Amino acid sequence: MLHIEHLHVNIGDKEVLRDINLHINEGETHVLLGPNGSGKTTLLMTIMGFSTYTITKGTITFKGEDVTRMHSNERAKRGMGMLFQRPPTISGLKLGKMLSAISKTKQENIPELAKTVHMDRFLERDINKGFSGGEIKRSEVLQLMIQNPDFIMLDEPESGVDLENISLIGTNIGALLEKDKHLAKRKKCGLVITHTGYILDYLDADKGHVMCEGQIRCHGNPREILKDIKQRGYRECMECRNQ
Amino acid sequence: MPEPVRVPNLSKADQNRLAQSGIDLSMKNRCGSYLQMDQDIVQSECSQEGIEVLSYKKAMEKYDWIKEYAWKVVSPEKDDITRYVAAQKEPKGYVIIAHKGSNNIFPIQACLFLGREQIQHVHNIVIAEEGAELHIISGCTSGEHVGKGGAHYGISEFYVKKNAKISFTMIHNWSEKIEVYPRSASIVEENGVFLSNYVCMQPVKKVQMYPTATLKGANSVARFSSIVISTPGSHMDLGSRAVLEAPGASAELITRAITKGGTIISRGHINGKVAGTRGHLECKGLILQDGVVYAIPEIEGSVVGTELSHEAAVGKIAKDEIEYLMSRGLDEDEATSTIIRGFLDVKISGLPEALQQQIDASIDVAEKSGF
Secondary structure, three states: OOEEEEEEEEEEEEEEEEEEEEEEOOEEEEEOOOOOOOOOHHHHHHHHHOOOEEEEEEEEEEEEEOOOOHHHHHHHHEEEEEEEOOOEEEEEEEEHHHHHHOOOOOOHHHHHHHHHHOOHOOOOEEOOOOOOOOHHHHHHHHHHHOOOOOEEEEEOOOOOOHHHHHHHHHHHHHHHHOOOOOOOOOOOOEEEEOOOOOOOHHOOOEEEEEEOOOOEEEOOHHHHHHHHHHHOOOOOHHHOOOO | OOOOOOOOOHHHHHHHHHHHOOOOOOOOOEEEEEEEOOOOOEEEOOOOEEEEEEHHHHHHHHHHHHHHHOOOOOOOOHHHHHHHHOOOOOOOOOOEEOOOOOOOOEEEEEEEEEOOOOOEEHHHHHHHHOOOOEEEEEEEEEEOOOOEEEEEEEOOOOEOOOOEEEEEEEEEOOOOOOEEEEEEEEEOOOOOOOEEEEEOOOOOOOEOOOOOEEOOOOOEEEEEEEEEOOOOOOOOEEEEEEOOOOOOOOOEEEEEEEEEOOOEEEEEEEEOOOOEEEEEEEEEEEEEEOOOOEEEEEEEEOOEEEEEEEEEEEEOOOHHHHHHHHHHOOOOOHHHHHHHHHOOOOOOOOOOHHHHHHHHHHHHHEEEOOO
């Protein structure tokens, strides 16, 4: 589904990602781990196509098509979606209006979908204005439910969220990633940034990657990597220069 | 239901311009209507019990006491505009009286249409007597063929009595050649509410106005809301003022201003004269193309116990907001207009649904032409 090869990314003149290689197949969910500031969010924003991040070398291929130079809306139309850690507040724009704009000709029942993530009372509120951590994430999940992407990137879906909300968010993200379907029939794939790993209780991740200083340093079983990091921290990862 | 308005001499295009100014010729959602084309009064009627829509002349003939309300809150000596209107031998305009306890669910429409004349002048008086609730939509527009240009001078005096409410929604739909000089003021008595809404999404050569509400009664309320777009060649000098003279009085002045190359001067003044008063002034400006948004908010408090605040911001649409919507599949233009739409979306509490829809419809027209 997604193939990233030898990707280098700049913000302004500064290189922030170096030689990233990542392959996510249909039905797989990968986890991205790494210390703060290591480039995890940058990688997700680059894959989504945000203009702050300039690709200087390498390619991103999605569903067999080179999307390296595409705008984010073109990527979204091809089936990419993202849950933002800190989405912007848009004064005046009501959540309900935004959802209708995303949904366009699709026939989703927005109020019904909103109820499933307890956001039905927020449809007349300005997007993210005064939302709590959990409300922001539930609003993000609701937008993704309407978008219904084939490849979903999740940037710390559990940060700032209480346990009850993690369960609600996790269950709904699990459904978006077709975790209820048999492995062989599962088509959707995901890439998740997490520090705590709580969200993995709902997602059953297949592979894990550790980022340090703008590079992916190692790959492996996500639960094992997480356990290791919980015990030893990132110090050894930082010291490790071999992929 | 009232009879439809008949305007046999009006082209289809001009009828459309009327509709865009909030004038419903079918009268389906209106309870009364006043239509003045240049200096001719075409219609003046109201089917709602307890509410009268009269021409200025007829009102003066019918009620002797009306003259007590003329030139009382607006001084005839204020400026050249008021002097010009005051000097007219045959004053035009409307008088709307909502008698004690009356209430209109469907608004009254007042249409001022400038067709051929050089200067259209009106003098309007609006009175909501004790406990009455009155909603008015004023659509001001000009014919598509106003060649040499023209000007509109409008005096409006509003009286909101004890426990009464007036909402006045004015939609301007002039053209590049028209100059407009409204002169309006209102007095709000105890527990009275005055809502003044102004919408101008279309080009105009010049608008200059500074309506004032004097809150004389305890717990009276005034809310001014302006939603404007200024295109190249348009000069809009807009203000609103609230004078808080009684305990519990409060005022809110809200402006959303977008320039696409024109000039908008957004003035505002709240004067807290007694204790126990509150006021807030808010102006948000968006510069889509080089033009001017000049916000001049003034708050003036002179006693302990008046609380006044203001908030003004001028800027562009943030890139991260556009890209956020693009990542959900909207293209750049769709994302931009969705954000502008939100920026202009000022929900006015206390306004009947039909009038909110009319304001939304004016924004729709602007959105369809790509703002």
